[in-house]
């Protein structure tokens with residue numbers, strides 16, 4: 001059986017890898033892709049871009065007629081009415097599976113204070129889950145973000161210091177291509193009636209801060225002065241309104257961004273559908289050289 005999939009949002013990080021997955025690896029399971037965008041409507045091959053206005057919900061219901069699954073890739077911020085409008089429209093249009101714009105840190109059962117972005121995501125997830133079959137993709141940090149910015153784990157090229165919480169803290173990252181593939185795979189499994197959890201956790205790679213530092217040092221030839229920070233103390237400084245990147249640095253550096261165990265085997269059994277991105281070899285080393 002093949003399905004019609006809609007993607008909301010066209011120019012963020014995720015639409016492209018999700019479209020690529022739907023039209024390549026899963027081309028035999030996806031018969032049509034509709035992208036909802038605030039831009040002009042257009043056709044690109046077998047992808048149809050449909051202009052929508054999130055203040056006109058009835059038109060969104062019409063755009064979703066016949067759609068089996070809706071994947072929301074719209075950013076989450078202070079103003080999130082489009083997310084609720086999409087959820088309501090999906091319910092009215094009898095969409096069977098909804099993927100909220102989650103795509104981030106594993107905060108389920110978290111023992112840290114939520115940033116307001118996570119509180120919003122949680123509310124949007126709960127809003128959707130009470131109305132429609134909802135499958136969220138928990139990817140941890142986008143791998144493409146971390147490779148060029150070692151500062152996110154405390155490595156500072158200007159001061160030649162590595163201010164870290166210890167070398168043994170693990171963290172997971174997911175590459176955009178793997179997130180696109182996993183999202184479409186999870187959607188198809190759910191539409192096929194397979195047992196898919198409400199939060200599908202994935203990770204392209206999991207490594208320790210110490211491994212990241214030693215790989216970075218060996219590729220760049222630099223040597224960093226390691227300063228060990230107090231993980232417990234800094235976790236207590238996490239606040240809902242603090243700078244998001246500083247918040248993420250503490251989360252990742254203290255091991256709170258770990259996606260193991262995960263559902264990699266569910267979405268890509270034995271790597272039979274695609275090869276997971278090798279974080280260091282494919283994304284880091286080419287950038288660091």
Ligand SMILES: NC(=O)c1ccc[n+]([C@@H]2O[C@H](COP(=O)([O-])OP(=O)(O)OC[C@H]3O[C@@H](n4cnc5c(N)ncnc54)[C@H](OP(=O)(O)O)[C@@H]3O)[C@@H](O)[C@H]2O)c1
Nearest residue numbers: 009010011012013037038074075082101103104140141142
């Ligand atoms: N884990 C990570 O490291 C990480 C990193 C970045 C983002 N994320 C997550 O990934 C998801 C997508 O983030 P993003 O930065 O790619 O999103 P984005 O660029 O803010 O939005 C993606 C698309 O959604 C549409 N859109 C944006 N704001 C909208 C609004 N207010 N109302 C209606 N449509 C709107 C736009 O498409 P059109 O113009 O075509 O309508 C836009 O191109 C979010 O959940 C975000 O938290 C995770």
